[in-house]
Amino acid sequence: MGFFNKVKNMFQGKTETEQNEIKSYDKGLEKTRQEFSSKLNLLTRKYHKVSEEYFEELEEILIMADIGVNTVMDFMDKLRRRVKHEHILNTEDLKEIIVDEMFIIYVNNEVIVNKIKFNESGPTVLLFVGVNGVGKTTTIGKLANNLIKQGKKVLLVAGDTFRAGAVEQLKLWAHQIGVSCVSKENADPSSVIYDGLNQALEENIDVVLIDTAGRLQNKVNLMNELDKMNKVIGKMIPGAPHETLLVMDATTGQNGISQAKSFKEITNITGIVLTKLDGTAKGGIVLAIKENIGIPVKYIGLGEGIDDLKVFDIENYIYGLFKDL
Numbered sequence: 001m002g003f004f005n006k007v008k009n010m011f012q013g014k015t016e017t018e019q020n021e022i023k024s025y026d027k028g029l030e031k032t033r034q035e036f037s038s039k040l041n042l043l044t045r046k047y048h049k050v051s052e053e054y055f056e057e058l059e060e061i062l063i064m065a066d067i068g069v070n071t072v073m074d075f076m077d078k079l080r081r082r083v084k085h086e087h088i089l090n091t092e093d094l095k096e097i098i099v100d101e102m103f104i105i106y107v108n109n110e111v112i113v114n115k116i117k118f119n120e121s122g123p124t125v126l127l128f129v130g131v132n133g134v135g136k137t138t139t140i141g142k143l144a145n146n147l148i149k150q151g152k153k154v155l156l157v158a159g160d161t162f163r164a165g166a167v168e169q170l171k172l173w174a175h176q177i178g179v180s181c182v183s184k185e186n187a188d189p190s191s192v193i194y195d196g197l198n199q200a201l202e203e204n205i206d207v208v209l210i211d212t213a214g215r216l217q218n219k220v221n222l223m224n225e226l227d228k229m230n231k232v233i234g235k236m237i238p239g240a241p242h243e244t245l246l247v248m249d250a251t252t253g254q255n256g257i258s259q260a261k262s263f264k265e266i267t268n269i270t271g272i273v274l275t276k277l278d279g280t281a282k283g284g285i286v287l288a289i290k291e292n293i294g295i296p297v298k299y300i301g302l303g304e305g306i307d308d309l310k311v312f313d314i315e316n317y318i319y320g321l322f323k324d325l
Contacts, residue, residue, distance in 0.1 A: 005096075010319045022316050028302025029320030032283030036065045037324040040098070044091045050083055054091055058098075066253045066280075068288030075101060099322050106290050106314050114298050114312050117242050117270070123155075123200045124207045125233055125240035128273075129226070129263055130247035132214035134256075135275035135301065137166055139247050140209045141173030142309035143273075143299065148177060152206040157196035158183035159229065160213045170211055177306075189213065189225060190232045197236045210241070216262055223266035230267070243270045245298065250277040250285050257285075260293050271298035274312075278302045286317060 010022055039061045047054040055076060062072045082088070082097055118124045126143075130136045137160075144154045156174050158181060160166040167183045174181035182196035193210060200208045212229065215222055233240045246269045248256040263269055272293075277283055277300050286297055297312040 006315070010315070010323075021310065021313070022319060024302050024308070024310055025313070025316040025320035026323065028278040028300070028308075028310075029283050029317070031278065031281040032065065033321055033324060035281040036061065036284070037322060039064075040095065040325065044095060047091050049089055050091055050094060055080065062284065064282075065284035066282030066288060067284035068254065068257065068292055071105065071288050071291040074291075075105060078104075095325050099318060099325065102287065102321070103314065103318055105287050108290075114271075114296055116298070118207075119237070119239065119242050122237055123197070123205045123240075124242050125197070125210065125237055126207065127159075127210045127212065127229070127233070127241040127244045128247055129212050129244060129267060129269070130214055130273075131216050131259055132163070134214070134247045134249040134252075136214060136247040137169045137173065137211055139273050139275060139299070139301070139309060140170065140211055141177065142301075142306055144173070144179060144207075144209055145177045145306050146309060147207050148179070153204065154179045155196060155200050155203070155205045155208050156181040157193055157208060157210040159189045159193055159210045161185060161187050161189050161192055162213060166211060166213075190228045193229055194232055194236065197233065201236070216259065219262060219266055226267045243298075244268055245271050245273050246295070247273045247275060248289075250274050250283065250301075251280045253280075253282050253285060254288070257288060257292050260289065260295070264293060264295070269295050271296055273297075273299040273301070273309075275301035278308075283321065286312075 011019055043057055059072055059076050062075065063069060078101055088094055128136050128140055140156060144156060147154050156170055156179060158167045158170045161184060164185060167185055171181050171183060182192060182199055184192045196208060244267055246260055246263050248260060272289055272295055274286065274297050289297060299309055300312050302308050302310055
């Protein structure tokens with residue numbers, strides 16, 4: 001039950017920067033926590049003793065938090081086993097186990113890599129995929145700003161060439177953060193990427209961030225397009241793209257999970273960026289993603305500000321969900 005106590009003492013021994021990160025999670029997960037923790041606290045007050053009725057209502061709370069039905073069923077089975085094995089009778093004691101098991105669901109004895117895999121020689125190429133409207137272009141702008149603050153030399157490439165708005169939006173971001181943006185409207189996306197990577201090699205760019213079209217209606221066309229892009233990228237920079245990040249909107253809930261499964265079928269996704277997590281009361285989607293898709297969440301959006309895209313941290317996330325228990 002150590003992790004529950006760790007959540008309660010998250011600020012101990014932390015630097016000011018680390019404390020500010022924890023506070024970002026606290027604020028960004030407020031909607032989910034108000035919905036989730038308050039219901040859990042009410043449930044504990046309603047049932048002092050562990051019972052089947054308690055389990056049934058807990059199951060409903062978890063499903064409403066968008067953790068996902070299959071994940072919840074597995075979670076409830078583990079919870080029942082631990083209650084029986086550890087002879088737990090009091091629901092107050094069970095809160096600690098719920099927090100511990102939530103953490104275990106995500107970690108699952110794996111080493112969770114939430115860092116970007118940087119290229120040791122030459123530019124690091126990050127390819128961004130996802131349907132229109134999830135915040136893909138904004139994510140690229142915010143991540144580019146984050147990388148600049150780390151001292152990286154950054155280039156943006158507008159690979160979504162058929163939607164004029166996407167090109168203009170990326171150009172605006174480039175202007176705002178002071179970097180170049182390679183673009184060409186109504187051109188073949190792979191030719192724009194070729195030009196962008198040429199420029200990156202000539203200018204000794206550290207990180208190239210590539211936007212792509214968000215059309216998922218015709219998976220065959222999108223798969224062919226992404227396949228062509230990957231071949232161009234790999235020929236110019238061996239081993240690239242180093243990351244293919246799928247951008248998902250947290251407010252779409254389980255629909256986002258089905259989108260992720262579709263993209264996973266057509267290209268090699270290495271990480272998830274979950275946007276608008278602050279705008280939903282169903283922040284349990286993070287656990288559903290890990291359980292259903294098996295791809296780590298690398299970044300989360302916790303607000304509209306330029307600095308509100310955060311590297312995902314499971315401990316900060318669990319704290320943001322459960323600090324009121």
